[in-house]
Amino acid sequence: MASNVKFSTTLGIFGNQSDRWCNSGYKQDRSVDELFEAAGKIQELDGVELFGTWHINENNVEQIKGLVKKYKFGVSTLIVDLFVNPKYGSGSIASFDTKIRKDAISDIKKYMDIAPKLDCSILDIWLGQDGYDYPFQVDYLKAWKNLLDGFTECADHNPKVKLSIEYKIREPRNHLYMADVGKTLALLEKIGRDNLGITMDVGHGFFAYESVAESIALCKFYGNRLFHMHFNDNYGFADDDLMVGAFHMQDYLELLFWLKKIGYKGWFSLDQFPYRDEGIGACRESIKMIKSMQKALDSVDSKEIEKVIAEGDATKSIALIRKIIFKE
Numbered sequence: 001m002a003s004n005v006k007f008s009t010t011l012g013i014f015g016n017q018s019d020r021w022c023n024s025g026y027k028q029d030r031s032v033d034e035l036f037e038a039a040g041k042i043q044e045l046d047g048v049e050l051f052g053t054w055h056i057n058e059n060n061v062e063q064i065k066g067l068v069k070k071y072k073f074g075v076s077t078l079i080v081d082l083f084v085n086p087k088y089g090s091g092s093i094a095s096f097d098t099k100i101r102k103d104a105i106s107d108i109k110k111y112m113d114i115a116p117k118l119d120c121s122i123l124d125i126w127l128g129q130d131g132y133d134y135p136f137q138v139d140y141l142k143a144w145k146n147l148l149d150g151f152t153e154c155a156d157h158n159p160k161v162k163l164s165i166e167y168k169i170r171e172p173r174n175h176l177y178m179a180d181v182g183k184t185l186a187l188l189e190k191i192g193r194d195n196l197g198i199t200m201d202v203g204h205g206f207f208a209y210e211s212v213a214e215s216i217a218l219c220k221f222y223g224n225r226l227f228h229m230h231f232n233d234n235y236g237f238a239d240d241d242l243m244v245g246a247f248h249m250q251d252y253l254e255l256l257f258w259l260k261k262i263g264y265k266g267w268f269s270l271d272q273f274p275y276r277d278e279g280i281g282a283c284r285e286s287i288k289m290i291k292s293m294q295k296a297l298d299s300v301d302s303k304e305i306e307k308v309i310a311e312g313d314a315t316k317s318i319a320l321i322r323k324i325i326f327k328e
Contacts, residue, residue, distance in 0.1 A: 005294070007287050008047035008076035009270040011055050014038035014279040026276050032060075033067065038280055040071040044287045047074035049124070049269055052081045052111050061117050068118065075120040076267040077164065077199075077228055078111050083128030083172070093150035094130040094143045094177055101146060108154045112161045122228055122266075124199050126166040131173030143177060148190060155193035164227035166199035169208040171239055180208050181215040185222050197227035201271060202255065203234045203241060206248055213254040220262040229259070230271035231286060241273040244286040245293065250321050252293055257305060260297075296324050 014035050016025035030038070032055050039048055048068075050056040056064050056078060068075060082092040082104055090097075092104035111123055130147070132138045155163055165188075167178040178184050181198070188196050198219055205212035219226035233247050234240035245252055268290060274282040297305075300323060308320045322328055 004265075005268050005290075006046045006074070006076070006266075007044055007269070007290075008049055008074070008267045009039065009045060009283050010049040010051065010079070010272075011035045011039065012051065013270060013272050013274060013283055017273050017275050019275060022275075032064070036067045036071055036073075039073070039283075041280055042283055042287070044291075045073070045283070047076040047267060047269075049077050049079060049271075050075060050118075051079045052107070053085070054081070056111075056114065056118075058110065058114065061114060065118060075115075075118040076269050077122040077124045078115050078118075078120055079124045079126070080108050080111050082107065082130075083126060088129045091130045091143075092127060094127065094146045096139070096142065096146075101150060105150050105153055108163070109157045112154070112158050112163075115161050121160070122162045122164050124164050124166055124228060126168065126199075127176065127178050128168070128172055130178065131170075131176035133174045144187070147177060147187060151187070151196060152191050152193065155191065155196050159193070159195050162195045162197060162227050164197050164199040166201055166204070166228075166230065167208075168201065168204040168239065181205070181210060181218055185218060185225060188225055189222060197225040199228040199230060200226055201230035201232070202248075202252075203230070203232040203239055203271075206234055206236050206251070207239050209236070211254075212251060213258040216255055216258045216262060216264070226262070226264055226266070228266055229264070229268055231268060231290065232270065232272045241271060243272060243274075243282050243289070244270070245289040249293075249325070252290075253297060253321065253324055256290070256293055257297055257302075260302075299327065300324055 016027040016029045018025040039045055082088050095101045115123060165178055165184050167180055167184045168176055169179045170176055184198055202212050205215055216226060231244050232241045233244055234242055235247060270283055270286050272282055308316050
């Protein structure tokens with residue numbers, strides 16, 4: 001299983017990261033060149049994710065192309081900044097301000113034009129500011145109409161570039177419109193464009209109390225809507241973006257099985273925030289953990305796993321997990 005997997009990571013894992021308690025961050029700032037240099041030290045890494053305005057913009061495409069070539073990386077996705085820019089603090093595509101909404105759509109189209117220059121076919125769209133905090137604060141029908149119209153316009157801009165919506169139940173807003181797999185798939189079904197799909201952030205799924213394996217299966221059920229994967233872990237109460245497998249080992253084993261079952265061919269990308277920890281080590285350990293879990297899964301015949309699933313006997317399911325992990 002592992003030999004066919006392409007691993008990538010957000011470049012931010014190697015840089016300085018701030019939180020609400022330490023705005024300056026816990027480390028030294030690094031230039032884009034230094035971030036690529038750090039990524040280049042990880043032999044298992046095949047590609048990187050680039051954040052719009054932080055790492056990639058209209059003026060440095062040639063520089064980034066040179067760095068990508070130098071370190072022999074692919075660009076797994078471009079992340080459009082619709083959540084850090086204070087202009088979008090009250091919403092982007094779903095905004096009730098016509099100008100703001102047009103600016104957000106324009107930003108997405110701009111990066112849709114940049115992506116092919118880097119041999120990248122996917123844009124990650126996380127609408128972290130599109131939501132609300134209080135009752136009676138928004139017109140829900142109008143907001144969802146704006147989402148539908150905005151994504152339709154963007155999807156039609158270039159059908160060859162995939163727009164991958166990354167859902168999250170909350171944060172920074174207390175409620176986000178793109179909150180879970182069901183709401184996101186409902187919107188995609190309504191729009192009906194083949195280049196609209198989902199980025200499955202595993203930690204967001206845990207945070208939303210989803211079975212990520214089921215969410216992966218639903219993406220297949222609704223027509224191969226799983227475009228991209230983000231791997232991290234958390235305690236289940238917040239989007240901690242910790243190293244893979246720290247807490248949800250059994251869930252990870254199941255979701256990796258289902259990724260193989262549905263024939264997922266996309267990137268395995270890390271989206272983690274090692275605020276105080278060394279990014280290179282965090283990246284390496286997460287990749288090694290994923291590979292180790294894949295190896296453990298491969299040690300058990302897939303037909304045996306399918307048989308246990310078909311029987312639906314919980315005791316046999318637990319026995320299977322014990323066999324995968326402990327070889328007993």
